[in-house]
């Protein structure tokens with residue numbers, strides 16, 4: 001696995017989306033466990049001296065104290081990644097967060113997508129997630145508070161503690177959302193076996209605590 005030396009960098013940009021930062025643990029199709037660890041701020045701006053889109057991971061406490069929202073201009077510091085294939089955000093361990101210009105509060109809009117005050121981690125945990133088509137995640141769902149791109153660990157050899165890593169898109173929103181599409185079933189490889197397919201029944205299990213319209 002590639003590892004990189006970490007560096008502290010400075011960044012500045014305008015928020016274009018905020019999504020929960022999540023980690024998913026997969027073990028064939030017997031287990032899919034979601035962990036809710038903070039938020040990813042998606043920016044257009046400048047990071048480490050280069051102008052481009054970038055993503056900064058922050059904690060739940062940082063989001064709660066900063067009250068960040070789409071359109072805010074923010075600056076801060078963060079660290080580059082040690083294991084790029086394990087972390088979807090470009091930078092994490094963010095610090096010195098400062099709002100340079102606050103966006104006007106969000107105008108009322110008719111969802112979907114849900115562009116509103118961000119739910120806390122417990123809310124995501126309680127709701128559970130369904131797989132979301134990656135192309136929807138990139139487009140119509142990108143600013144929805146219920147969309148997430150997860151850091152996924154797939155157990156490849158349980159005894160030798162070997163894992164594979166990838167990123168997967170999920171939706172925590174109402175099952176009745178008219179935009180929702182699962183996308184293709186996802187293969188979950190395991191050493192020496194043909195890949196099992198996550199075809200959606202784990203979604204039912206992960207979201208069994210809520211009704212169609214919740």
Ligand code: SF4
Pocket residue numbers: 112113114132136140141144145146147170171172173174177178179180181
């Ligand atoms: S499918 Fe999910 S992420 Fe997309 S708009 Fe609907 S609730 Fe939001």
